[in-house]
Structures are given as structure tokens and as C-alpha cells.
Amino acid sequence: MPLPTLELAEPGPFRPHPPHRFPHPSGRARGRRSKAHRWERRYVAGLVAVDALVAVVATAAAWMARLSTPASSGRLVLSLLLPVLWVAALAICRAYDTRFLFVGPEEYHRTLMAGLALTSAVAVISYGAALDVARGYVALALPGVLLLDLLCRYVMRKWVHRRRVKSARFMQRVMAVGYERPIAMLARELHRHRYHGMRIVGACLPPHRPYRERIEDIDVPVYGRFGDVVEAVEEAGADTVAVLSCPELDGTELRRLAWQLEESNVDLVVAPALMDVAGPRTTIRPVDGLPLVHVDHPRLSGGRRIAKELFDRASAGLALLLLAPLLIVIGVAIRLSSQGPALFRQTRVGKNGETFTVLKFRSMYVDAEARLTELRAVNEKDGVLFKMREDPRVTRLGRWLRRYSLDELPQLFNVLAGQMSLVGPRPPLPSEVAQYAGDVNRRLVVKPGLTGLWQVSGRSDLSWEESVRIDLRYVENWSLALDAMILWRTVFAVVRSQGAY
Known part of the structure; x- marks a missing residue:
């Protein structure tokens, strides 16, 4: 890759990469991203083990509570299969998807969906196949699994939050793309709420902005222009690209950027221009391939x-x-x-x-x-x-x-x-x-x-x-x-x- 020439004049042509920060052709940056995702894989593996253990504990507790009643074949089959069924229900409801873990209510929502779906499935199958499964046992085991699992997931999430706040572990390295002021606002917010697990490690600015080495307000290095995002990600070892609202990056440019990041396993997140609007008020309405964000009015009456x-x-x-x-x-x-x-x-x-x-x-x-x-x-x-x-x-x-x-x-x-x-x-x-x-x-x-x-x-x-x-x-x-x-x-x-x- 040829070295770009240094431009000192402002606001002259932007130098994509300072000489001391060039992408490593050896792939060391890619290795850093793989290491960054490794802890997430270990966390999910531990979460699967905890979910299965929770099902075993809840099953044993329900079995002990119903010890005075004769054990039927249906109860025995359900007890043996419940850990596998519970993990499968969580996987189907995408409760192991890392985008729903660590922050926000979506993880608990999907866990609740898995519990309701499994309870409904057991009720329908036991009725349709005429299985002799005691209703009292089901009423103890399945709600017990759900409540105990929600508690364990809460404890595990808080453990991650404490590590992020105290020792800056388990953090995503974010390359911010946009104007200086929105990037500075995002950086301050992420620093103040470190439990979100995102840290801005670099920035790419619009092509018409004057050259600068760093965004001084937040001490974040500038790696290049909008066209240098892929190289900047490699160089900084980032695992996430955050695109802030700016007119230069329209739908076509964002799609091209997504294609470029597709093979490198780098997450792409886009911040809309409308800030501080929570998910329940927004829905995606596709119109001829164009995703329009529909924003409901605040519920101030009713x-x-x-x-x-x-x-x-x-x-x-x-x-x-x-x-x-x-x-x-x-x-x-x-x-x-x-x-x-x-x-x-x-x-x-x-x-x-x-x-x-x-x-x-x-x-x-x-x-x-x-x-x-x-x-x-x-x-x-x-x-x-x-x-x-x-x-x-x-x-x-x-x-x-x-x-x-x-x-x-x-x-x-x-x-x-x-x-x-x-x-x-x-x-x-x-x-x-x-x-x-x-x-x-x-x-x-x-x-x-x-x-x-x-x-x-x-x-x-x-x-x-x-x-x-x-x-x-x-x-x-x-x-x-x-x-x-x-x-x-x-x-x-x-x-x-x-x-x-």
C-alpha cells in the first residue's frame, strides 16, 4: 500500500493516516478484534451452562415439592428434557444474541418470551399426546426456571457492568464517523456510562473539514476521512463502527460501508438524527426498499x-x-x-x-x-x-x-x-x-x-x-x-x- 503524502496546509487535502499509524499488513489489528469478541463467546458459553444448571435446580426443587405424589413417566421425561428444552427455547428466542445482552431490557424480554413459549408448548404437547404430566409439577418447574434464570442473568450482567466501570474490561472499541461535536457528545456519554461497554478509540471526519491530529476536547485520534473507515478500523483494532448523523453519509454510502465491513466481522451501528427517543416509540417502515423510522408521539394523556x-x-x-x-x-x-x-x-x-x-x-x-x-x-x-x-x-x-x-x-x-x-x-x-x-x-x-x-x-x-x-x-x-x-x-x-x- 503506497504511503500518502503529508499535507501541512489547512484546510488543504486531508492526510488519511499519520506516518506512525499505518495499517499492519500482518493482520495484527484483525487479531485484536478477534480477541475482543472472544470474551463475548466465553460469556455466552457460560450463560448456556448457567441456563442449563438453572433448569436442573428448578426441576429438582419441583420434584422435591411433589415428592409425596407418585412419579409418572411424563414427569420423568419432562425432568430429563427440561434443561435441553430451556436452552433451546432461549436460543430460538435469540436470548443468546450478544446485541441483546449486557445493556437494556431486551434480554429479559426475550427470556420471558422463551419461558412463555416453553410453557405453552409443554401444555399443548402434553394434552395432544395425552402425557401424564402433573399440572402442579409444571406450575412449579417452569415458572421456577424462568424466575431463577432472570435472577441469574441479572447477576451476570451486573458482574460485567462492574468490570467495565472499575477496570475497563469487556469493552467494545468504537470507530466514530461523523462531525466533531456529535462525536464528542457520544464519547462523553459513553465515558460517563461505561457500563454500556463502548469506548471510542478513533474518529473519521467529513472530507471538507480541516486537518487535525486529534479531537482535543475528548483526546481521540483522527484516523482519516469518511473514505478511510475500513483502513482506520484495521489500524485502530476497532470492532464497532458508529456512524453519527451527517448529510455526507446517505443510504447508498452506508450500504457500501456495510459491504466493506461485512468480511471483517465489524459491527455497524447508526445513530439517527432524532436523539433521546427510546425503542418503543420507533418502528421501521420500509417504503420501496427505503427504511423509514416511524416515531410515535409521546404518551402525555390517555x-x-x-x-x-x-x-x-x-x-x-x-x-x-x-x-x-x-x-x-x-x-x-x-x-x-x-x-x-x-x-x-x-x-x-x-x-x-x-x-x-x-x-x-x-x-x-x-x-x-x-x-x-x-x-x-x-x-x-x-x-x-x-x-x-x-x-x-x-x-x-x-x-x-x-x-x-x-x-x-x-x-x-x-x-x-x-x-x-x-x-x-x-x-x-x-x-x-x-x-x-x-x-x-x-x-x-x-x-x-x-x-x-x-x-x-x-x-x-x-x-x-x-x-x-x-x-x-x-x-x-x-x-x-x-x-x-x-x-x-x-x-x-x-x-x-x-x-x-
Whole structure:
């Protein structure tokens, strides 16, 4: 392969590869990609073994539970075949496809589909062939397999996440293709959420952009132009190409790129121009060979909103009954530890800009609002928020309450009154709303929440821009399943107390 000449003038012709970074004809880069995929194959093999073991354990437990009843031939056959049938059902439902593992709910969804399909198949076959399989045994074994397998897959996934965060293991090496700003945004997001398992190792820029060695904001080397993607992948040892939205890469160019990457076992992912829209809102609609992405409107009203309202109020009422002793103890402790009332009342902005009085346990001294002006100069946050890690206005008991979010518990009364929801954007102050501009007002089309994506994503550690983007992502992709996921993750976020101050 002839060496390209060095062009120093800007914005002159782009030099595809700096002299010290040329593709290795020996194929060492291809070997690195094979090594990168090797851990995925080992993980899938271990997952198959765990799934089979889970079926054995669930079968043994069901057998022991039905030990008092005579064993039939049908029960014996099912017990012997269940591990094989379970693994086969998971394989048919593509629960071993690596694109569905590690991140996202699709793995659990496909595992659930396999459990339902296997249960239906056993019921139909046993009825059609007149097999003597006790219904009680089936009712214990098959749900036991499904629940135990979901638990094991969750544990294995979290094990991978911890390795990715702590030691950067099990990561995909990504070659990003697009403009500098989207690449920088993607790199920061992947670095902040390393459990996704993707790390940008290089970039290819549009042909008309000035030459640069690196994208300085994120310290990512530039390997060439759009036409150099295949060589850049070989050189960087990347196993994934991420194409960000840009007009230069149309459908024809993307198809050619896919053909070029086909033989090298490199994954190709394409980021659409519409950001922060979750999968349930998007479907592919082919029109004469052209895949159009159909985007549903956000569900801001209707039956599911009524269901959310009923769930919020019923859950808040039940929680207040169960937590009443704790609320009384905290209230008494606040009154004894510092002067002032136990509850702090403040005006906040709710749905459609309507104001309401939010209730919180008082975690600051009574003169906190008067002292805010003198502390503005030492604000540690950007944008319209005010946050300090060592805020002198916070009492000793208040620091402990904030650490575990116990100061937020009185907001259950706001949820019960219909002013807030269990899950939603952070309730803003009127002074903050007055500074909103453009898209930020979109946060106000839903009720604010006692918890939300902002709380399980870092809370006060987030920048203003990140907080807004996360709140807008929730508004655009709200669902009952998402609410359940956020409530589940809130428990762990409160225990870790990350970003709570």
C-alpha cells in the first residue's frame, strides 16, 4: 500500500493516516478484534451452562415439592428434557444474541418470551399426546426456571457492568464517523456510562473539514476521512463502527460501508438524527426498499396516564401509612436538633407551569434563604441551579437526611394530593423557570416527580445541560415500565448516596 503524502496546509487535502499509524499488513489489528469478541463467546458459553444448571435446580426443587405424589413417566421425561428444552427455547428466542445482552431490557424480554413459549408448548404437547404430566409439577418447574434464570442473568450482567466501570474490561472499541461535536457528545456519554461497554478509540471526519491530529476536547485520534473507515478500523483494532448523523453519509454510502465491513466481522451501528427517543416509540417502515423510522408521539394523556395517576396516589397513601413511625421520629429529631419547624415549605412549579407548595423535612437552618445571596459567588453548578457540596446552611442532621434522601419523604403528601408524581422531572423553583429558554420548558408538560432519571443518573453531580437532557428524555419516552425501572434503581441510588448533597 503506497504511503500518502503529508499535507501541512489547512484546510488543504486531508492526510488519511499519520506516518506512525499505518495499517499492519500482518493482520495484527484483525487479531485484536478477534480477541475482543472472544470474551463475548466465553460469556455466552457460560450463560448456556448457567441456563442449563438453572433448569436442573428448578426441576429438582419441583420434584422435591411433589415428592409425596407418585412419579409418572411424563414427569420423568419432562425432568430429563427440561434443561435441553430451556436452552433451546432461549436460543430460538435469540436470548443468546450478544446485541441483546449486557445493556437494556431486551434480554429479559426475550427470556420471558422463551419461558412463555416453553410453557405453552409443554401444555399443548402434553394434552395432544395425552402425557401424564402433573399440572402442579409444571406450575412449579417452569415458572421456577424462568424466575431463577432472570435472577441469574441479572447477576451476570451486573458482574460485567462492574468490570467495565472499575477496570475497563469487556469493552467494545468504537470507530466514530461523523462531525466533531456529535462525536464528542457520544464519547462523553459513553465515558460517563461505561457500563454500556463502548469506548471510542478513533474518529473519521467529513472530507471538507480541516486537518487535525486529534479531537482535543475528548483526546481521540483522527484516523482519516469518511473514505478511510475500513483502513482506520484495521489500524485502530476497532470492532464497532458508529456512524453519527451527517448529510455526507446517505443510504447508498452506508450500504457500501456495510459491504466493506461485512468480511471483517465489524459491527455497524447508526445513530439517527432524532436523539433521546427510546425503542418503543420507533418502528421501521420500509417504503420501496427505503427504511423509514416511524416515531410515535409521546404518551402525555390517555388511559396509561390515568393508570399512572391511580398507581401514584395509591402507592403514596400506602407508603405514608407504612412510613408514619419513621416520619414522626425524623420530625421530632429535627425539632430537637435545631430551631425551627420540622417541615420546610417552598413554592415549586408543576405541570403546565402551575405552582404548588412542596413539602420537605427541613435540612437547613431557618435563615438559609436569606443567606443564599451571599453564597451565589461560590456556586459549584452551572446553569440555573445552585449547589454546594459543603453548604454551611445545612445542619448536621440535614446532611444525613440528604445523604439518604429522607428529607424528600414528605413529598408523598404532594403525590397523594395529585401535585406530583412518584416518577418525573425534578420540581423546579419559579426563579429557575424564569430562566428557562427554548426546549427546557418541555419539562413542564408532565408532573414533577419524587424521583426520576435525574436521581438514578447522578443527581447533583450532573451538569445543568445533562439534567435537562435527562428530564427531556423521560418526558419523551415515558412508560409504566420505565417508571418501574426508575423506582427499582432509586433504591440502589439512595443506598449509594451518589450525588446527594
